[in-house]
Amino acid sequence: MKSIAVAGVAAMAVSACATVPGANVAPGSPITAEEAQVGAQYHEQFVAQFGGEMTGPYASYVDQIGSNIAVQSGLAQDRNAFDVTLLNSSVNNAFAVPGGYVYATRQLVNLMNNEAELAAVLGHEVGHVAARHSARRQAAAQRNQIGGVGIAILSSILLGDNPLGETIARGALQGSQVLTLSYSRNQELEADALGVQYLKNAGYDPRSMATLLQSLAAQNQLDAQLQGRDNATIPEWASTHPDPASRVQNAVQLAGNNTGVTNRDTFLSRIDGMIYGDDPEQGVIEGNQFIHPMLRFSFTAPQGFYMINSPSAVSINGDAGQAQLTTGAYNNNLDTYIRSAFQAIGGEQQQLAPSSIERTTVNGLPAAFGTARVNNGQQQVDVTVFAYEFSADQAFHFQAITPAGQSGTFNSLFSSMRRISASEAGSVIPRRIDIVTAGGGDSVASLAQRMAYTDGQEARFRVLNGLSGNDQVVPGRKYKIVVRAN
Missing domain, CATH: 3.10.350 (Membrane-bound Lytic Murein Transglycosylase D; Chain A)
Structure with missing residues (x-):
């Protein structure tokens, strides 16, 4: 969660356009002027949504490898036609969008073990663009009149695939990631094949596609184990890429007996010293505690729940419910703030309002909370907004969703919010x-x-x-x- 965070971003181009750029362009064709315009128009919003852009030697290296592999796609002949961005995010994530814009998080780069694997993950994403996968998915979504498609993507990262999370996801994530819709298995396999071909053309070891998928699958399984989850599918690579483990053998077959360079030592020397995990400027998770040294607050997740930190919010996930800490515009009135949060959660489809708002104090912080009972389409649930005033123009709030009658699940979470001292903030080392x-x-x-x-x-x-x-x-x-x- 960044030092200045507002949940969600403005709706992307597809939600505002009658036609989807690239939907009728032949796979493998060069970037069109319309695609370039769309990519440029929304580049800054993507960067903001995913932690901000890193600069310096790390970013230059990723740009170099990404641009070199992207040229193999035929989307453009000049490597300068591509904009490869290293994102300051602790989530394993990579994606590319029309117009030559390619993105990878530092966490995903840190997971790689050689330059060929880095080229493979970026080549896979460029393959989605070259095949116009996202454009075709967007066009289908428009035909089916699906709005706010970003909800389904990030809800699995922030709130899990549990239907309890859908209401919160609608408010917090409306309109985000529309240009990176979830891909089908066939599209994933096609992007793998294109990525392997790009590796061969560039002289890299094409077996690196399989080894990077193995690393991603192993990381998913480890995350599940450390977080006490029974499955290893959440969070997943960009939460748009179905089960990397199931694609490993296919990638091995695509590589065949071909070999090439991996540049392992070069790669390791170029990522030496890169931040791993949470950046203190966005807050850090330490066990079941979240600490934000910049905003000077901390809270503790209940036992049995795990947390995921993203640039716009912190999510707290478990079988008994989901919660999310985020913020919004505040003007010295907690009642108005809470009602606005409910309205954002409900969106246009469901007018949400708390049955009442109660005032309290939590560890010296002025606070207020309200709950609404709604039907999410499958069951009755309680939606709670618990807000804290940190100053006359700054507030934060948890928005939580639980089965009806179980809103007390998060009482310990709500009561754990506190300010931290300057010395405690200064002790946070990345x-x-x-x-x-x-x-x-x-x-x-x-x-x-x-x-x-x-x-x-x-x-x-x-x-x-x-x-x-x-x-x-x-x-x-x-x-x-x-x-x-x-």
Whole structure:
């Protein structure tokens, strides 16, 4: 959650256009002027929605690799025709949109283990654009009169696929990510095939498509394990890419016996020192506590719930309900603020209003809350908005959804919100990637002990370095660990 955050972004181009750019363009054709205009028009909104744009050597390197692989697509002959952005996000995510705009998060880049894998993930995304997948999905959505299609995409990241989350998702995520609609399995396989072909053309090892998909699947499984979830499908790569694990064997077959360069050591040296996980400027998750050193607040998730931090909100997810912390315009009136939050959640389809609003104080903060009972199409649910005043022009609120009669599920969450001191804020130190060389006496266990985590050290080390359960470290070989460093 960024220091200035407003949930959701303005509706993207597709929701405002009668026709979808690229929908009638032959796959593999060069970028059209209309596609370039759409990409440029909404580039800044995408950047803002996904954590902001990183600059400097890390970003330059990703731009170089992304532009070089994108040229293989035939969308443009000049690598300068592509705009490759490294996003400051702790979510594993990559996407590309019409007009030559390609995006990858630093978290996803950190998961890669060589340059060929980075080229593979970016080539896969460019393949979606070259095949005009998103344009065709958007056109179908328009024909079916689907509005606010971004809801379905990010709700799985922020609120899970549980239908309880749909009401909150509608308000918090209306209109976002319309240009990156969820892809079908056939479209994923086609983008994999195109990405593999781009790797071959550029001289990279095409087997890297399979190894990156293996890493993504392993990371999904580890996230589920660490968060106490029974499934490994949420969160998923961009939440638009169905099950990377099921596509690994197909990618192996596409690569065949071809080989090429991976540039492993070059890649590792170029990502050395990059922030890993949450950026303190956007707040950090430490166990079941969320701390925002810039905005100077903290709260604690209930036992049995896990959190996901995004640029616009923090979500708290569990079987008993979902909640989300976000903010909105505030003018020194909590009652008005809460009613506006309910209206945003309900949207045009459902006029939501609390049955009443009660005032209280939480750890010295002026606060207020209200609840509304609604039918989400499958069952009766309680929607709660619990707001806190931090100053005359700044407030934050939880919006929570639970089965009817169970709104008390989040009472401990609501009562945990507090200001933090300057010293507590200053003690938040980011995690970073540190590239180390294994010595003769090193093992997976010895290197894993250096990981800046109190849980799952060895599992985290193995997934981060693409090691299976039986793989061992090789003396003299470079590996990634995660350390605390300013």
